[in-house]
Amino acid sequence: xxxxxxxxxxxxxxxxxxxxxxxxxxxxxxxxxxxxxxxxxxxxxxxxxxxxxxxxxxxxxxxxxxxxxxxxxxxxxxxxxxxxxxxxxxxxxxxxxxxxxxxxxxxxxxxxxxxxxxxxxxxxxxxxxxxxxxxxxxxxxxxxxxxxxxxxxxxxxxxxxxxxxxxxxxxxxxxxxxxxxxxxxxxxxxxxxxxxxxxxxxxxxxxxxxxxxxxxxxxxxxxxxxxxxxxxxxxxxxxxxxxxxxxxxxxxxxxxxxxxxxxxxxxxxxxxxxxxxxxxxxxxxxxxxxxxxxxxxxxxxxxxxxxxxxxxxxxxxxxxxxxxxxxxxxxxxxxxxxxxxxxxxxxxxxxxxxxxxxxxxxxxxxxxxxxxxxxxxxxxxxxxxxxxxxxxxxxxxxxxxxxxxxxxxxxxxxxxxxxxxxxxxxxxxxxxxxxxxxxxxxxxxxxxxxxxxxxxxxxxxxxxxxxxxxxxxxxxxxxxxxxxxxx
Numbered sequence: 001x002x003x004x005x006x007x008x009x010x011x012x013x014x015x016x017x018x019x020x021x022x023x024x025x026x027x028x029x030x031x032x033x034x035x036x037x038x039x040x041x042x043x044x045x046x047x048x049x050x051x052x053x054x055x056x057x058x059x060x061x062x063x064x065x066x067x068x069x070x071x072x073x074x075x076x077x078x079x080x081x082x083x084x085x086x087x088x089x090x091x092x093x094x095x096x097x098x099x100x101x102x103x104x105x106x107x108x109x110x111x112x113x114x115x116x117x118x119x120x121x122x123x124x125x126x127x128x129x130x131x132x133x134x135x136x137x138x139x140x141x142x143x144x145x146x147x148x149x150x151x152x153x154x155x156x157x158x159x160x161x162x163x164x165x166x167x168x169x170x171x172x173x174x175x176x177x178x179x180x181x182x183x184x185x186x187x188x189x190x191x192x193x194x195x196x197x198x199x200x201x202x203x204x205x206x207x208x209x210x211x212x213x214x215x216x217x218x219x220x221x222x223x224x225x226x227x228x229x230x231x232x233x234x235x236x237x238x239x240x241x242x243x244x245x246x247x248x249x250x251x252x253x254x255x256x257x258x259x260x261x262x263x264x265x266x267x268x269x270x271x272x273x274x275x276x277x278x279x280x281x282x283x284x285x286x287x288x289x290x291x292x293x294x295x296x297x298x299x300x301x302x303x304x305x306x307x308x309x310x311x312x313x314x315x316x317x318x319x320x321x322x323x324x325x326x327x328x329x330x331x332x333x334x335x336x337x338x339x340x341x342x343x344x345x346x347x348x349x350x351x352x353x354x355x356x357x358x359x360x361x362x363x364x365x366x367x368x369x370x371x372x373x374x375x376x377x378x379x380x381x382x383x384x385x386x387x388x389x390x391x392x393x394x395x396x397x398x399x400x401x402x403x404x405x406x407x408x409x410x411x412x413x414x415x416x417x418x419x420x421x422x423x424x425x426x427x428x429x430x431x432x433x434x435x436x437x438x439x440x441x442x443x444x445x446x447x448x449x450x451x452x453x454x455x456x457x458x459x460x461x462x463x464x465x466x467x468x469x470x471x472x473x474x475x476x477x478x479x480x481x482x483x484x485x486x487x
Contacts, residue, residue: 054425055130057082057123057153059144061094063281064158065135069094071418072133073101078422081129084117087279088259091116118261120144124151131181131425134158137289138296139269142167145182146174146487154181154425156418159305160442161435163297165465166478168439168446170487175435181424183431184438186309187417188372188387193410197385197392198314200403206378209315209344213355214307214374216336216348216448217299219243219291244336244452246293251275268485269294300445306372308441309433310385314376315344318437321444321462322346325451332457334358336448346374348448367393370410387412450476 083094162168220241290296352368370389383394
């Protein structure tokens with residue numbers, strides 16, 4: 001694929017966008033003096049002047065993308081200039097939503113300043129965009145983020161940021177090479193209560209950590225759910241539901257809807273004929289297409305990237321990873337287990353009852369509910385970091401006196417993840433979940449998938465990012481892209 005030239009590096013004597021706007025405003029000031037200028041243009045009444053707003057483009061306007069768009073257009077520090085989606089209905093809906101929202105703030109009630117694109121490369125070619133938010137299927141994340149970095153854009157990318165370890169490493173290197181600000185969409189770590197719990201564990205509040213537990217879903221855990229009943233009718237859940245890895249499903253071929261560029265939707269992935277189940281986002285619940293190995297990463301997509309981020313943050317391992325992945329076939333542990341260099345064990349379990357009934361790691365009366373986090377068991381007690389399941393739990397109760405939590409309730413809407421990214425765009429500081437952290441969170445899941453796929457234990461070097469003495473496993477760290485796509 002033709003590389004997109006970085007517009008900020010095209011000419012060494014070129015003004016920045018804001019410098020140009022500032023100079024233009026000065027030159028036109030005398031002529032414009034008699035005009036009545038809206039307070040929003042001047043930055044009054046709590047508004048930010050247009051020259052100081054961060055200009056953003058959205059790539060992908062499905063269910064999750066629509067949520068991001070709602071957040072962006074409601075931020076006075078942001079100006080959404082473009083929406084991109086290969087589905088005409090989705091991109092037109094995004095454009096309409098942006099323009100209606102901005103029009104509501106104008107005295108004349110009209111606004112027509114949002115562009116709509118089918119091909120993300122056209123959006124990236126705009127020199128007036130500061131940043132992009134990538135909310136496409138998993139198989140697009142790394143490639144689009146790499147192209148965005150090369151185009152001089154700062155990036156917010158949904159998790160997981162890759163579908164292979166090699167893709168993730170390429171993304172990290174490119175973001176660093178081009179000096180971009182990158183935030184991974186694992187917003188749970190930006191919830192104040194979760195951050196406090198993680199910091200408590202990280203700084204030794206539980207003493208030495210013995211074991212951590214987190215959920216890992218098989219396909220039946222998603223496809224078998226009531227809201228995914230249409231998938232269960234096509235995918236043989238009884239036969240494939242126990243799989244802990246995404247599979248190569250051949251769904252029945254259907255006519256491509258008018259206005260959908262299916263070839264561009266598939267993009268760098270292996271070719272699959274269109275089926276509406278790939279392009280459907282039921283609510284509640286999102287991205288069920290992740291059961292397909294070429295489009296997603298199953299449990300890594302559904303929730304594990306969030307859990308991995310929170311857990312490795314608490315363990316101080318967010319820039320590293322385990323040294324061994326121990327498969328149940330070894331007889332060592334009843335579930336897949338990752339061992340870190342300091343001896344800490346991370347057990348992947350089907351459901352929370354396993355923690356109490358099989359590992360007997362917490363009291364039988366312990367309340368374990370929720371997702372997107374884990375259960376930490378240390379020398380001094382235990383504590384949870386889950387979201388969507390009620391308050392933080394733990395014991396003994398004296399631990400909470402030490403933690404000094406403002407609240408044990410976990411409000412998933414109470415996070416500053418986008419705000420943190422936007423602030424870092426202005427300051428050029430490192431955001432909460434930068435490219436390396438996003439890569440390591442995704443990689444933990446990729447390693448688990450490889451061990452499940454090979455049905456055996458593996459030794460891992462987190463510094464070199466390779467399996468020790470295992471050529472077969474190392475070949476699974478990468479995959480080819482469909483021509484003509486490449487990084």
